[in-house]
Amino acid sequence: MEELIQKASLLKNLTSELGALSTTDKNEALLLIADELENEIEFVLEENKSDVLKGEEKGLSPSLIDRLTLTESRIKDMAQALRLLVELKDPIKEVISETTRPNGLILKKIRVPLGVIGMIYEARPNVTIDAASLCLKTGNAVLLRGSSSALHSNKALVSVIHKALGKSNIPKDAVQLLEDTSRDTAEKMFTLNDYLDVLIPRGGASLIQTVVEKSSVPVLETGVGNCHIYIDDSADKQMAIDITVNAKTQRPSVCNAAETVLIHEKWAVEHFKELVEKLAEKGVELRGDQRALQLDNRLVAASEEDWDTEHLDLILSIKVVSSIEEAMEHIQIYGTKHSEAIISETKDNVEKFFTYVDAAALYHNASTRFTDGFEFGFGAEIGISTQKLHARGPMGLEAMTSTKYIILGTGQIRS
Amino acid sequence: MEELIQKASLLKNLTSELGALSTTDKNEALLLIADELENEIEFVLEENKSDVLKGEEKGLSPSLIDRLTLTESRIKDMAQALRLLVELKDPIKEVISETTRPNGLILKKIRVPLGVIGMIYEARPNVTIDAASLCLKTGNAVLLRGSSSALHSNKALVSVIHKALGKSNIPKDAVQLLEDTSRDTAEKMFTLNDYLDVLIPRGGASLIQTVVEKSSVPVLETGVGNCHIYIDDSADKQMAIDITVNAKTQRPSVCNAAETVLIHEKWAVEHFKELVEKLAEKGVELRGDQRALQLDNRLVAASEEDWDTEHLDLILSIKVVSSIEEAMEHIQIYGTKHSEAIISETKDNVEKFFTYVDAAALYHNASTRFTDGFEFGFGAEIGISTQKLHARGPMGLEAMTSTKYIILGTGQIRS
Incomplete structure (x- = not known):
């Protein structure tokens, strides 16, 4: 619990700073992470191996082991995906609409980050990089809660991210991984409304169902497809x-x-x-x-x-x-x-x-x-929304944003 | 409970039909409601009077009594608001974007209704007309759960709506009022995920807080402003x-x-x-x-x-x-x-x-x-969102919509 609150409040305190970052700084950070990932392939594979061995001992199914396993080529693919993300348009600070009201007020609707995003996911270490990079590109802080079966891999990947961010203009604390992977702590995330702006569960139907049922933090429901x-x-x-x-x-x-x-x-x-x-x-x-x-x-x-x-x-x-x-x-x-x-x-x-x-x-x-973010031309995907609020279908960068109204006046008061 | 499920499933079964309605049919229905409201002023005032008398007996505060009270001019204002709503652009079926993918697939994003909207609100009968009319204009079915203190007024207003819809091409069951205003039944709405696509609480901070905390149905949080x-x-x-x-x-x-x-x-x-x-x-x-x-x-x-x-x-x-x-x-x-x-x-x-x-x-x-839907030029308002997902700030017609992707192919398969 202490780790949860400590990391969540660290993230919350960074939100304004992250929202103000320039596209250049964010892209530079993504490229640094890509390089660092390639530099640290051996270290990451080593850590991943201990997760895989433990998974095999526990008798995880071959398909779960496959999802858990990293290889040199999979890590290189992650780095490549990060470089592709750099090419995508940064949605933050985009002026979506601008109108002038009869009283002279100028009303602009601009795109801003959601704030702090909580990701709850199963034993797929690639989600760690996907989620962190999509959040960084959109100026969001992210609290990652992966599976205990992938803890070594996730810790290795986040340490790579932190090392890279240390060389960038982005605060390295913007990405936090919960090392306490207990069910209790995950459930505490469900009601952390003071710190989290949204929860995104990625995984099987029962995980998603649990989050939807128990969470008072707004949820972006992803992916069950019949x-x-x-x-x-x-x-x-x-x-x-x-x-x-x-x-x-x-x-x-x-x-x-x-x-x-x-x-x-x-x-x-x-x-x-x-x-x-x-x-x-x-x-x-x-x-x-x-x-x-x-x-x-x-x-x-x-x-x-x-x-x-x-x-x-x-x-x-x-x-x-x-x-x-x-x-x-x-x-x-x-x-x-x-x-x-x-x-x-x-x-x-x-x-x-x-x-x-x-x-x-x-x-x-x-x-x-x-039905896929890449096939739809979004260049990246945090999941596929099957709910109707906020985002529907494949969710790319835009789904990770909110808006705010900026109103420019010259002394207008309401009569 | 029986009333709740019966009305919710009636609404759910109407969603496809409501989504397919033409703008003309919807506007005609709104005008019929406006006329009927003016025809039935005496009846509505009579019913409202019994709520107000009961409220005074119960010792409701003057400001609550004021919000509860209808007058001839307030009812005429409601009718006028309905006529103004007719002038507003119907967002449904709007093509938001259209792209052709390299493989020839044509991808269109179009605006659709949310489905069934649950409104939970306090003793303000005007919300009954506001919510019903905004939902009808956007092809949404609506389940209204007002305060017991306004039950006579709400029943009268919904009977006026039903009478008008009976003369229109819109199924009159599209607007349902819960007559069981017990707290228990309201709380059952919170987990009615199989029937409700969204819950919108309108009222004081504690009402909104309760809905946010207890609801597994997605919530559009409105209005506390410090x-x-x-x-x-x-x-x-x-x-x-x-x-x-x-x-x-x-x-x-x-x-x-x-x-x-x-x-x-x-x-x-x-x-x-x-x-x-x-x-x-x-x-x-x-x-x-x-x-x-x-x-x-x-x-x-x-x-x-x-x-x-x-x-x-x-x-x-x-x-x-x-x-x-x-x-x-x-x-x-x-x-x-x-x-x-x-x-x-x-x-x-x-x-x-x-x-x-x-x-x-x-x-x-x-x-x-x-900060108001009318002042912002939206022409109507279901509330002011203080959350970051889906809609932020004053919510007009667009906030009551979702989207779907339509993909036109010529036999494309994925390789």
Whole structure:
């Protein structure tokens, strides 16, 4: 607790100074971190190794071990990402609008940092660098609370950041890592409204759920994606198959991968077997509703839970529907408002889908896998918002800002 | 509880339909409500009278009774506000940005309603009409939870709305009033994440605090304002006096009224007595720090609590400071990030104030009383946000919207 308050108040006291920094100073600091990371590859790998060994002893799954593991090339990628971030436009101090009121007051809306950002994340050391660099570029102070399984790696990375910031014009205390990774301390962050302006949880559904439920600090909810593809009766056969296979198999472990395909009965009658064939070739386990089961015996019955689950694995649920309305109703019930696609050649149906489906990203004739800050051209990403306030969809630099009004008067008073 | 879930799910089921409504249909509905309000003045006044009588019996303070009371002219003002709202631009379906990615994907960001908005407010029946009309204009469904002290008035107003909507193309269920005004039911709204997209509390500090602390539904925090005026050494004497008197006395009961004046010692030496004179003439009770007390014996000593309190009354705390830095530090400690003003003729100091003071609205040579949706030219206001996420400062129609991305492809898959 003492560490938490001490670090949080250190950060809070830096917010005005950070908000006033020039773009040049911030970019220089990012480049210094990139260089320092490359200089310290051996040290970081050494520290990471002790986390990985401990993780293996504890029996973490291969995919968790993979996310935890740093390599020389992964560290070089981090440094490269930092250099790319330098190229991006600094949103801070941007004048978003300027109006003159009838009484002569000049009203400017300008972009400012959020203040102190709390990041709570699982055992992925790359998030340490991602979050710290996005926060520095936007003049935010950041309190990092990573997983205990990645503590050595995170401490090494933050020490690299501090070393680099020491050579820059940015106060090195702007990035703080909690070394106390107890659950209790994390939960105390949830109500630290006097110090934290926002909490961003990154990780699995249960972590995010806990933060949303328990936090009085405003939360930017990220990333659970139960994404659907609806294949309309008019869908081009090859396009529908290619997109479905891509959305399910290109990287099944991520939130913008598809979990369920809804197929119009007319399309299903003609092309179901070919779709199933291609998916089976890629090793996808297929689960279907009653109508889908009748069309191909390679499917097993889908349970109610399947429709509701982000498998993040090579498992796909298939439902045959009688109309686009039935598909949209299914999406409304089971979707998580992340990414939804329609494959269709019927303009009216595409319009209907875009109007009535409620999600951060809606696709026509494209894979859901594109919901991503880099693919959207933001150059960087702190996560994908599935809530409706503040930011929706991939969150880049702009999502890490707030605004303030500057009002210039000449003695105006209100009558 | 049953009423709550029944009404909340009714609203949730209407969200796609409301989001798709045309501006014409929405404006027509607003005009019908305006007409119906004027037709039903007698009925509404009758119902309001029973709330007022009950309030007087319960011993509500005169200012609360005033806020609760409707009059013919107040109802006509509501109708007029509805007609003005019709003139404002409908933000829904606006294309905010459109880009084409290197792979040919066309990415559009469009404005959509938030969904279902929960309003929790105190005994001010005008909020019923304000909230319902702003929500209707932006295609949002709204669940109103007013005070039990205003229940008859609110029921009457919502029945007027329903009657008008019955003649329009907007589903009349889009506006729902909770008749169960128990605290228990209000608290259940706080965790109704499956139905509510946002909660907006409007009222006193303790109501807002409770909602922020207990709600897992995202909150738009409104309105506590402990606003300061800093009079710099170079401030024009008359301007500083006029602005201070205006910011304190023009309407002391509102959140953008000033609560504390910070005066540079050089200005104080010359003009303190004259400022105090003018404030005393207006009946302002003056409380001061040690240095202020020495300058004029009409002041009483300010307590620590005074610096920290939104009095909403004719009470003003005065502190003499040695520098702009001391003033800014005071504001950082006690301010609520609402509205802060500097009166100065020194450009560098104004720049410093704008850069380092963290608040929704910063004024140079103008009264803090201008922080208001109408004064800012938004035409309407659901409240003044003092948080940093989503919306900051006066919230008009745009603050009641979210966005979604529409992505148009020609078969793109991710490699």
